[in-house]
Amino acid sequence: MEKGKAIRVAVNGYGVIGKRVADAVAAQDDMQLAGVADVTLDWRARIVTGKGFRLFGATTERAEAMAKSGLEVAGSLEDLLAGADIVVDCTPKHVATGNVETYRRKGIKFIVQGGEKHSVTGHSFVAEASYETALGRDCTRVVSCNTTSIVRTLSALKFAGLLARARGTLLRRATDPWESHLGGIMNTLVPEAEIPSHQGPDARSVDPDLDVITMAVKVPETLAHMHYWSVQLARKAEKDEILEAFCSSPRISLVRMSDGLTAINAIKELMADLGRPHDNLYEVALWSDMLKVEGDELFYAYMVDNQAIVIPETIDAIRxxxxxxxxxxxxIAQTNASLKIGQLNLRA
Amino acid sequence: MEKGKAIRVAVNGYGVIGKRVADAVAAQDDMQLAGVADVTLDWRARIVTGKGFRLFGATTERAEAMAKSGLEVAGSLEDLLAGADIVVDCTPKHVATGNVETYRRKGIKFIVQGGEKHSVTGHSFVAEASYETALGRDCTRVVSCNTTSIVRTLSALKFAGLLARARGTLLRRATDPWESHLGGIMNTLVPEAEIPSHQGPDARSVDPDLDVITMAVKVPETLAHMHYWSVQLARKAEKDEILEAFCSSPRISLVRMSDGLTAINAIKELMADLGRPHDNLYEVALWSDMLKVEGDELFYAYMVDNQAIVIPETIDAIRxxxxxxxxxxxxIAQTNASLKIGQLNLRA
Known part of the structure; x- marks a missing residue:
């Protein structure tokens, strides 16, 4: 690709992740949103065209159906790919697997989401840990929201020479807010059947050095995940040193209970008050006053906005x-500036 | 007290715990429910008399108001205490503190609940860990639901020589089912401000040897608490050895995800199907197939019915x-038989 020109990015699938990726791509100086492909004929398709994005049908038949229903359609996925340098696949898991064959056949670079296996791309991406090894590759996988948060936080400890091993309990939101009418869970807790849960091994697909084990349980809320961690440090440390390590990550924000941010809904409200699109929390929001160091052990909790955390990672993966x-x-700095990550100044 | 005679037990406070203690006392061969004291004039008071239990007013004035409202009242708390060998205080925290002075003045043995501080009685009770040191004392404190579960499970590991240290994350139900109209939390997670949360230190009030640290978060459900534990074992062990250790506790029930018990509501439904009063789960319900041993580390999760787990402990504390x-x-065996603890045979 020629330097100086904008990267032409196709987004395939306009769901929870796709719509946010499309907005984020459109916000980059060095990128151009080539268009969005989807299958929907309902209000969601009209949002795409209403934003001035080019809409494509996932298939020729779908593009025809879209046109028939009165939508302004620019063509099919094939047309979209023909005018793009790279495609971000944001389709559901079973669909993405089929798409990957198409991308390979067309010889277009592609990014899949964390629902796919590491083996699909042979590379797993978190900007702070594996950007360099992704350089110039044909494809990568932006790992899931939970895994992204794990790699960000444990990498920060690792880079500071503090990490021995980490054991975490993940409280997983039951479903996404906009899909809550399609079913979730009410008034119960649903443990994941297997210990360890998959997120620990998945973090090791990004950084095999991480000694991490996770357990997970589904909770009846839709806002975000929460993680609780017990970390064996490589040595005794002071709390200030730990906070400094976390602050060295450009995508961890320290928040404080004492500042009124006493629950995950309060942090979501802060994002809304900041005027962020979709109230997105792109950062790991880690409570600094709750964090505790006991000798060579570290304990902390944080919030993960499963809808937003992978968006900046995806932008970096494109670059x-x-x-x-x-x-x-x-x-990372360019992406952060465009999405106003870091505007919070909550680290004080 | 004279052997052979039934222990006359007064229950002060007929709330979530008091009503269950009263039923459990009434179910013991060697105990007699002297009566129940409360302040309520509503349907709850009629339940007491409807069960054939003697109802007392918490004060003389209250007893008069009860009589005036048409309730059959046997007198005031003073009258109740005069005819009892021991009183179980199940009143709210701020009320219990004042009651303790009354009990001491009257020279009656008493039991307080886990909401009180250890210093109120100087002794904290979990049958499997501190029965012997409670023998003949004037008073004890039956520790909270979460603490009871921690002492039961970690004691089982300790007795088997397996426990080095334990780190736990507690998901706390937001409120009790019958009080959910009075307010809880919805669609959010509310972390406890402090790490460690109080349950770890509280477990050490029963057994100072336990090396335990806890973190806690309030979740939007009413059924039960759930605990997730990472345990450093004293040595490498096989999973069978761990299960055997837990089975050695008469108040831990092993349950299995593969048996359809895949969520806490499913276990509550099992309790209902077994015909238990209030669907009480007196045991720690620990998932055996989820449990994982990795070298000298152990990971597991269990359910704690906060309304029921302390009931058998209270009965043992009386004895x-x-x-x-x-x-x-x-x-323990006598209490378990009376409450049908162990009828589950879920350990297979």
Missing amino acids: ALTGFQADARAS | ALTGFQADARAS
Whole structure:
């Protein structure tokens, strides 16, 4: 690809992740949203065209049905891919697997989401840990929301020479807010059948060095996940040193119970008050006053907005694969500025 | 007290715990429910008399108001205490503190609940860990539901020589089912402000040897608490050895995800199907197939019915304080038989 030109990005699938990726791509100086492909004929499709994004049908038949229903359609997925340098697949898991064959056949670079297996791309992406190894590759997998948060936080401890091993309990939101009418759980807790849960091993697909084990339980709320961690430090440390390590990550925000941020809904409200699209919390929101160091052990909790945390990662992954930016820190800073990550100044 | 005679037990406070203690006392061969004291004039008071229990007013004035409202009242708390060998205080926290002075003045043995501080009685009770030291004492404190579960499970590991240290995350039900109209939380998670949460230190009030640290978060459900534990074992062990250790506790029931008990509501439904009063789960329900041993580390999760778990402990505490039974195992077995604890045979 030619430097200086904008990266033409196709987004395939306009769901919870796809709509946020499309907005984030449109907000980048060095990217151009080539268009969005989907199958829907309902209000969601009209949002795409209403934003001035080009809408494509996932198939030729679907594009025809869209046109017939009165939608302004620019063509099919094939047309979209023909005019793009890279495609971000945000379709449901079973659909994505089929799409990958199409991308390979077309020879277009692609990014899949964390629902896919590591083996689909052979590379798993979290900007702060694996940007460099993604440079110039044909494809990568932006890992799931929970795994992203694990890699961000444990990498911060690892880079500071503090991490020995980490054991975490994950409280998983039962469903996404906008899909809560399709079914969730009420007034109960549903443990994941297996210990360890998959997120620990998944974090090791990004960084095999991490000694991490996770357990998970589904809780009856839709806002976000919460993680509780017990970490064996590599050595005794002071709390300040730990906070400094977490602050060295550009995508961890320290928040405080004492500042009125006493629950995950309060943090979501803060995001809304900041005017962020969809009230997105892109950062890991980690409570600094709750955090406790006991000798060589560390205990803390944080919030993960499962709808938003992977969005900046996806933007960085686009730059890494296309080789538009060789420096991870530079890409992260550019993405953060565009999404106003860091505006919070909650670290004080 | 004279052996052979039934222990006359007064219950002060007919709320979530008091009503269950009263039923459990009435179910004991060696106990007699002297009566129940409360302040309520509503349907709850009629339940007391409807069961054939003697109802007392918490004060003389209250007793008069009860009589005036048409309730059959046997007198005031003073009258109740005069005809009892021991009183179980099940009143709200701020009320209990004042009651303790009354009990001491009257020279009656008493039991307070886990909401009180250890210092109120100088002794904290979990039958499997501290029955012997309660023998013949004037008073004890039956620790809270969460603490009871912690002491039961960690004691089982300790007795088997397996426990080095334990780190737990507690998901706390937001309110009791019958009080859910008075307010709870919806669609959010509310972390406890402090790490460690109080339950770890509280477990050490029963057994100072336990190396335990807890973190806690309130979840939007009313059924029960759930605990997730990471345990550093004293040595490498096989899963069978761990299960055997837990089975050695008469108040831990192993349950299985593969048996359809895949959520806490399913276990509550099992209790209802077994015909237990209030669907009480007196045991710690610990998932055996979810449990995982990794070298010298152990991971597991269990359910705690906060309304029921302390009931058998309270019955044993009555026997210990009154000296009616010097042998912890004998008291536990007697209590378990009366409440049908162990009928589940879920350990297979």
